[in-house]
Amino acid sequence: MPTLNLIWIMPAEGGIQIGVKPQPLSGSGFLVFWYRSGLCNLFFSKLGRNYLRFAEVRMLVRPLRQIEYCMRRGIKDMKKYLPSLGIFLVLLFVWETVVRCLEIKEYILPAPSRIGIVFVESIPLLWEHSLHTVNEAILGFLLAIIGGVILAMLMGIFPLIKKLLYPLVVISQTIPIMALAPLLIIWFGYNLLPKVMVVALVCFFPITVSLVEGLEAVDRDMVKLLLAMGASPWQIFSKVQLPGALPSFFSGLKISVTYSILGAIIGEWLGASKGLGVFMIRSMNSFLTAQVFAAIMVISLLSLVFFGVVVVLARVVMPWHYQK
Amino acid sequence: MLEIKNLVKTYATKLEKKGEVVSSLILDRISLRAAEGEFVSIIGPSGCGKSTLFNLISGLEVPEEGQILLHGKEIMGERGHVSYMLQKDLLLPWRTVLDNCILGMELQGFTRKDCRSKAQALLEEFGLAAYSNSYPYALSGGMRQRVAFLRTMLANKEILLLDEPFGSLDAYTKSEMHEWLMDVWNKYRSTVLFITHDVEEALLLSDRIYVLSSQPARVQLSLDVDLPRPRSREMLVSQEFNQLKKQIFQVLFSDKTTSLNI
Numbered sequence: 001m002p003t004l005n006l007i008w009i010m011p012a013e014g015g016i017q018i019g020v021k022p023q024p025l026s027g028s029g030f031l032v033f034w035y036r037s038g039l040c041n042l043f044f045s046k047l048g049r050n051y052l053r054f055a056e057v058r059m060l061v062r063p064l065r066q067i068e069y070c071m072r073r074g075i076k077d078m079k080k081y082l083p084s085l086g087i088f089l090v091l092l093f094v095w096e097t098v099v100r101c102l103e104i105k106e107y108i109l110p111a112p113s114r115i116g117i118v119f120v121e122s123i124p125l126l127w128e129h130s131l132h133t134v135n136e137a138i139l140g141f142l143l144a145i146i147g148g149v150i151l152a153m154l155m156g157i158f159p160l161i162k163k164l165l166y167p168l169v170v171i172s173q174t175i176p177i178m179a180l181a182p183l184l185i186i187w188f189g190y191n192l193l194p195k196v197m198v199v200a201l202v203c204f205f206p207i208t209v210s211l212v213e214g215l216e217a218v219d220r221d222m223v224k225l226l227l228a229m230g231a232s233p234w235q236i237f238s239k240v241q242l243p244g245a246l247p248s249f250f251s252g253l254k255i256s257v258t259y260s261i262l263g264a265i266i267g268e269w270l271g272a273s274k275g276l277g278v279f280m281i282r283s284m285n286s287f288l289t290a291q292v293f294a295a296i297m298v299i300s301l302l303s304l305v306f307f308g309v310v311v312v313l314a315r316v317v318m319p320w321h322y323q324k
Numbered sequence: 325m326l327e328i329k330n331l332v333k334t335y336a337t338k339l340e341k342k343g344e345v346v347s348s349l350i351l352d353r354i355s356l357r358a359a360e361g362e363f364v365s366i367i368g369p370s371g372c373g374k375s376t377l378f379n380l381i382s383g384l385e386v387p388e389e390g391q392i393l394l395h396g397k398e399i400m401g402e403r404g405h406v407s408y409m410l411q412k413d414l415l416l417p418w419r420t421v422l423d424n425c426i427l428g429m430e431l432q433g434f435t436r437k438d439c440r441s442k443a444q445a446l447l448e449e450f451g452l453a454a455y456s457n458s459y460p461y462a463l464s465g466g467m468r469q470r471v472a473f474l475r476t477m478l479a480n481k482e483i484l485l486l487d488e489p490f491g492s493l494d495a496y497t498k499s500e501m502h503e504w505l506m507d508v509w510n511k512y513r514s515t516v517l518f519i520t521h522d523v524e525e526a527l528l529l530s531d532r533i534y535v536l537s538s539q540p541a542r543v544q545l546s547l548d549v550d551l552p553r554p555r556s557r558e559m560l561v562s563q564e565f566n567q568l569k570k571q572i573f574q575v576l577f578s579d580k581t582t583s584l585n586i
Contacts, residue, residue, distance in 0.1 A: 229407050
């Protein structure tokens, strides 16, 4: 990564601050330059403010740095994935030749090239359906986070609640979602709610379990130290237990976020008018197999993007965890 | 002024096979005192109940008999009078060095801003300013213990309990730490209770040393160390120093079961 040495001189409390820091030639580096050079004041003074505090700029710089880092590492890692990409291409080639040589009917197995063409053709349609699915997945995922965090915190603070509810939480996961989803539709109708609930039901388990375990993994000596210094139970919880549980919580989030799109699709299969699940069912029923494959591609892509967002979020929230 | 009088503590242990409850005596009428601004060390074989003694003083446990007086007032079972430091640095990985230092003050309800400015000054004074925005993982073992000590001090308690704080450091780092600790302590003169099983360390740092026997722990020797301060490493080979060392060894090794780490 090329860097540029940024030198700044600016008035500070009781004198002048002079700093030299290499900045990457990228978005975050530009942001720091924009602030340090005073160019930001030109803009922000018009809004009735004399200057922007560095803390505010830093809130933008930090996530940007993490995104840049992930992208840079992603590009670096490409080399590592080249062999598997090669195998993937070989498989596609074999698939293509087999389909062509054996003259397999398109409704049974379309060739990759055909899938590509259909995909491009149905982009407007896929986009429209994706919006619904993404909407359901995000709402359900957020609901799962809210519910899971509240439940896990209650279980972490009150052992009695854990004793009472933990087995029920586990049992709830043994109920096949395919059996539950039709019931939800009977109870709540064909609107958004049952789909969001299916997503939430699929996603909340990993979140709850990982947070509960994170809260319990607190260092006993650390608690002892704080108790000796006269800390209250709430202080111990908020200053030690909760931040300490973050890495575990984010592993749970990473697992559940990949389920979220899947959950939405299952919900849609059982009754909906819009969404990728509906698109898939309709395509299947009309023997448009290539469209089914195109939908599968979109589902995988969306899940990957969701996963990426959580990874970046984890890096922004816990820089200390990743810098080790 | 901390005074401890005739502390007795027993632990009940349940024997797994027979289901009987056996109570074992851990502390047997321990008495000791530490005047304001005194550095007092406690030496004893491993597992003799030194840490139990600290748990009693910090109010985490309650003794069966005896008294713990701070300025003549009973503080048995009361928390918040002391601040603690262990062999493990117990720094919070998600807090920077600066924010780790202010933990104790924060617990007392000071605002972060006030705490930070106070801690920053102290970090600068004791050569840690360059690290104030680093996270603990970036620091060496010695540096982490320094931060842990400053945190203990900044908690602003009347008594600092140090439980083998340098136990996991190598000899060289340890002796560096001694000098650094003396530097800090000479400036602020807090009352310190220091557990160790390193006799030289105790002699180098303390005003008074208590030697405990192995379980049940009894005070076997109370020794005033009147070596002049500031003390240097050269003192380790002086005659007075060795005289005191000999005195401690005699007591420690009269006890056959002692397994001492010298």
